[in-house]
Every structure is written in structure tokens, then in C-alpha cells.
């Protein structure tokens with residue numbers, strides 16, 4: 505081995521302190537939001553031009569995540585809606601709390617899909633992409649369920 509290279513290698517090793525090592529561990533996923541999506545469905549809509557979407561996002565990480573938008577080939581426009589006092593309103597994001605979950609469900613938070621490319625029918629599968637402020641997007645295959653379907657549990 506060339507003496508100069510050995511010295512350089514030793515110097516590099518010397519630079520890597522304990523805190524650098526823990527940072528490295530953090531970057532492989534110990535910190536930040538850790539998200540998974542379950543229970544997604546779209547009820548078969550009554551009208552041909554509008555549909556709702558529901559799912560649960562669970563965050564087992566140590567940082568809140570913000571769901572900022574959802575895209576799909578089913579709808580040209582998808583907005584996030586929150587429901588308060590029986591009135592829904594459009595919101596720019598929904599929080600998935602660290603160690604908690606964000607639930608979109610009938611009568612609560614939901615997706616509003618408009619400008620549909622076709623009318624979804626029970627049995628269809630719709631692909632969706634969930635976009636987050638500080639986490640990678642998540643792709644979900646969402647089943648279309650009969651109107652009036654309610655998830656179990």
C-alpha cells in the first residue's frame with residue numbers, strides 16, 4: 505500500500521465521529537415520517553362527474569407528515585376535504601401525526617374527485633399517488649366498492 509493513501513484513509517476514519525455514525529443511521533430510516541396506507545376505497549358514485557375517496561395513513565415515524573395532494577388517472581382534479589360541524593371545506597393539507605394516523609372516512613376527512621375521466625364501477629381498481637410535504641409519494645391501488653359500502657372495524 506502507498507503510505508500516503510494509508511494516511512489519508514486513517515485520517516478519514518478519524519473524522520467519522522460517533523455523531524456522524526448516528527446521523528448515518530438516521531438517514532437509513534430511523535428518523536422522519538414512516539408511512540403506510542391501508543383500507544383505501546372509493547364508493548361507486550351516484551353521479552358520473554364526482555366521487556369520494558377514503559383511506560387511513562399510519563405514521564410509525566417520529567415526525568409529522570403532511571398529505572398535500574393526491575393524483576389519479578381517474579380524476580383531473582382531486583381535493584382534500586375536512587369536515588367540521590357537518591360542513592366540509594377544502595384544505596391545503598392534512599396532518600399524519602408522528603406515532604398516529606390520519607383517517608379519511610365517510611362523514612369525516614375525505615378526498616373529493618372531480619372531472620372524472622370515466623364513471624368508476626364497483627370492482628374497478630383505481631391507481632392513486634399520495635403526495636407528502638416531506639416524505640416520498642406512496643402509490644396505492646384503490647378498489648371501487650358498491651355504494652353504501654362501509655369498511656369493517
Ligand SMILES: [Cu+2]
Nearest residue numbers: 585592614616
Ligand atoms: Cu367534500
